[in-house]
Amino acid sequence: MRLEVDEERLIETMEEQAEIGATDDGGLHRLTLSDDDERIRDWLREEMEELGLDVRVDAFGNMFGRREGTEDLDTVLLGSHLDSQPYGGIYDGALGVVAALEFVRGLEEEGIETAHPVEVVNWTNEEGSRYQPAMQGSGVWAGVHDIDEQYDQTDEDGNRFEDELERIGYKGDVPAEPTEEYEAYLELHIEQGPYLEEGDHDVGVVTGIVGFTWGAITYHGEADHTGPTPMEYRSDALVAAADVITQIRRIPGTLGERTVGSTGYIDAKPNSINIIPGEVTFTWGFRDPDDEIVEEAYQRVLAEAEAAAEREGVDWEWEERMRAPAVEFADQCVEAVAGAADDAGYDARRIFSGAGHDATHMTEHMDTGMVFAVSENGKSHSESEYTSWEDCHAAVTTYVNAAYELATEDR
Ligand SMILES: [Zn+2]
The missing domain is CATH 3.40.630.10 (Zn peptidases)
Known part of the structure; x- marks a missing residue:
């Protein structure tokens, strides 16, 4: 019935x-x-x-x-x-x-x-x-x-x-x-x-x-005056972060049909118009029905983060905060x-x-x-x-x- x-x-x-x-x-x-x-x-x-x-x-x-x-x-x-x-x-x-x-x-x-x-x-x-x-x-x-x-x-x-x-x-x-x-x-x-x-x-x-992976990346650059510091002397934590954030947007398009990813949080220090950002923390989040794709997204974001750190001459650390199958x-x-x-x-x-x-x-x-x-x-x-x-x-x-x-x- x-x-x-x-x-x-x-x-x-x-x-x-x-x-x-x-x-x-x-x-x-x-x-x-x-x-x-x-x-x-x-x-x-x-x-x-x-x-x-x-x-x-x-x-x-x-x-x-x-x-x-x-x-x-x-x-x-x-x-x-x-x-x-x-x-x-x-x-x-x-x-x-x-x-x-x-x-x-x-x-x-x-x-x-x-x-x-x-x-x-x-x-x-x-x-x-x-x-x-x-x-x-x-x-x-x-x-x-x-x-x-x-x-x-x-x-x-x-x-x-x-x-x-x-x-x-x-x-x-x-x-x-x-x-x-x-x-x-x-x-x-x-x-x-x-x-x-x-x-x-x-x-x-x-x-x-x-399934998903959530985590945070922190870049440690050098806070400095935005005026007198020549461009080649700068270690800008926010520039490194920006590079990775745009990659977080692009990575899903190269993986599964249903892969999604974003940065939902960013904290730039000291966050002042006249100071080169010395420290920036931001997050990644990727989701997909396939755990292997989630793992791949995670590996890719870390590789991008390392490459950006090298380009900008900043130190970095990362932490995966949550992984759900x-x-x-x-x-x-x-x-x-x-x-x-x-x-x-x-x-x-x-x-x-x-x-x-x-x-x-x-x-x-x-x-x-x-x-x-x-x-x-x-x-x-x-x-x-x-x-x-x-x-x-x-x-x-x-x-x-x-x-x-x-x-x-x-x-
Ligand atoms: Zn609900």
Whole structure:
């Protein structure tokens, strides 16, 4: 059988959640552990309780709503996040939590029981804007981050994470770790890229998440007067950095079809109009679905950095700050999503995610999959983020039927 999604109800629910933390320009400003985060959590708790779910909150604020299954089987976990970027959009994260709610609503409405227990989850601080790192709640839960270290993170105003979690009343008493046996995790998210729209597809079957390397290079030149110093005497740290930054832009074009790279941060010292820059630190970031290409990009940027240091006569050092291997999703999840899209008559495209998601951390513990909804112009983390209701409906319909498949089958 196929579950139908009531489009009117989906729209109403999306509009309702978007009122909490709404901006004047139709976006969402719902930073983690803010007063609006408290309000949206209260809203979710109420929605879950109305559906008869057994609600629990863990010690890191992750919220779960459990519906028992008819058999003694592992749990299927469904959800995403309700926090937003500063002046972000109303779909990023929220559509995934609403989709999980819609699944349970569909079951309740049809009086369907599933063999597996199912849980709806709202992960704490996926966005990583007020507190770092991103995907913090799912990372703690999955055992990737130490909870005490994360409690001690502070925001720009010096507010400790744990204090803020207590302030909004969402430091729960359940340990922030898997307290059940889990079968699978399924997350719906907007694509945040242009590929689905470009190909005129209805929905995305996510097959994995790109791997990446992040790091920083520092050049030590010689700070000096920009006037009297002859050109051949200069060791300009910023010139060396500029050479490498343009290469970081060019390297992806010589590697894979999906390779991307940028410099997102630069710090030049002393950063004064009349001084040759003596010290410059900047970052690289490369992503690709293929770990070997990520490694190649990493080797290339270091080779470029060394060549630039020689040309400019500056010393240099580097540090790789993070390396994440590409993640491939489990067959049973990918096929459940592809099958659900197919059954509903949607034109689905298999796609790799170019961004990290809470799903990344779930792969450590259980079979994982994702559904992507079309993102108009590929835009996100912005008030102009947009997915039509029709595209929301297609993605949610695909999602609930894939979830149904995972929760029904005895594997
Ligand atoms: Zn998100």
